[in-house]
Amino acid sequence: MSLLSLRGLRTSIGQYAVLHDVSIEVPEGGVFVLLGRNGAGKTTTLRSVMGLWSPSPASVFFRGRDLSGMHTADIARLGIAFVPENMGIFGGLSVAENMVLATRTGQFDKSRLAYVQALFPALEKFWDSRAGSLSGGQKQMLAVARAIIEPRELILVDEPTKGLAPAIVDAMADAFAEIGQNTTILLVEQNFQFARRLGRDMAVIDDGRIVHAGSMAEFAANADLQDRLLGLAV
Numbered sequence: 001m002s003l004l005s006l007r008g009l010r011t012s013i014g015q016y017a018v019l020h021d022v023s024i025e026v027p028e029g030g031v032f033v034l035l036g037r038n039g040a041g042k043t044t045t046l047r048s049v050m051g052l053w054s055p056s057p058a059s060v061f062f063r064g065r066d067l068s069g070m071h072t073a074d075i076a077r078l079g080i081a082f083v084p085e086n087m088g089i090f091g092g093l094s095v096a097e098n099m100v101l102a103t104r105t106g107q108f109d110k111s112r113l114a115y116v117q118a119l120f121p122a123l124e125k126f127w128d129s130r131a132g133s134l135s136g137g138q139k140q141m142l143a144v145a146r147a148i149i150e151p152r153e154l155i156l157v158d159e160p161t162k163g164l165a166p167a168i169v170d171a172m173a174d175a176f177a178e179i180g181q182n183t184t185i186l187l188v189e190q191n192f193q194f195a196r197r198l199g200r201d202m203a204v205i206d207d208g209r210i211v212h213a214g215s216m217a218e219f220a221a222n223a224d225l226q227d228r229l230l231g232l233a234v
């Protein structure tokens with residue numbers, strides 16, 4: 001059974017129908033990449049899984065359990081975390097305070113904290129600094145670190161490389177490869193080189209519909225398909 005199944009997901013935002021038919025099967029383990037042009041519906045898909053927009057009935061299943069209609073906090077309690085594109089960190093608080101607020105109990109599990117700090121050494125270095133003073137890449141690392149400070153089954157990550165310098169993108173790819181060893185990641189990306197390095201399975205969304213799904217290796221080898229579905233330069 002897939003960890004996450006979207007079956008004919010439809011989502012409207014106000015009067016606008018944004019997702020018309022999104023069906024994907026995200027297996028347990030590794031990185032599943034959702035690609036698509038601007039405005040295709042990638043963020044809306046992640047927000048629908050998280051209950052931040054209302055998905056159509058019986059369209060979102062996590063370990064076979066129907067999440068549609070559940071509150072976001074209850075969905076999070078099942079072990080799903082969301083790293084939004086705007087990162088959702090508290091700029092006026094320290095890195096440490098941001099991390100504490102991401103725990104359920106207000107306490108760190110020591111070995112888990114050590115694991116996260118080893119993934120993102122910059123966070124330990126700037127532990128007592130104001131999060132708002134971090135660089136863009138460090139803020140993104142903090143956002144991801146908050147999502148995984150407690151073990152999760154699934155993290156939904158929205159365009160983590162946006163606006164980052166190539167060296168930081170490389171560091172981020174290493175971190176996601178590591179995280180993907182024990183946490184399933186549903187990654188939305190526009191940076192195809194980053195996505196290609198990490199993804200095992202992938203899908204392409206266009207105008208609120210899945211238009212292609214398969215293995216990343218197969219998609220990465222097919223320049224015509226990339227050009228047709230994403231408009232990538234061949």
Ligand SMILES: Nc1ncnc2c1ncn2[C@@H]1O[C@H](COP(=O)(O)OP(=O)(O)OP(=O)(O)O)[C@@H](O)[C@H]1O
Nearest residue numbers: 013014016018036037038039040041042043044045
């Ligand atoms: N709050 C909103 N109200 C109305 N329409 C919205 C809202 N949010 C998104 N949309 C529309 O829904 C469509 C899909 O948006 P979404 O943010 O999911 O796309 P995306 O694939 O994540 O794009 P991007 O890569 O540009 O972030 C777009 O046409 C967008 O204009």
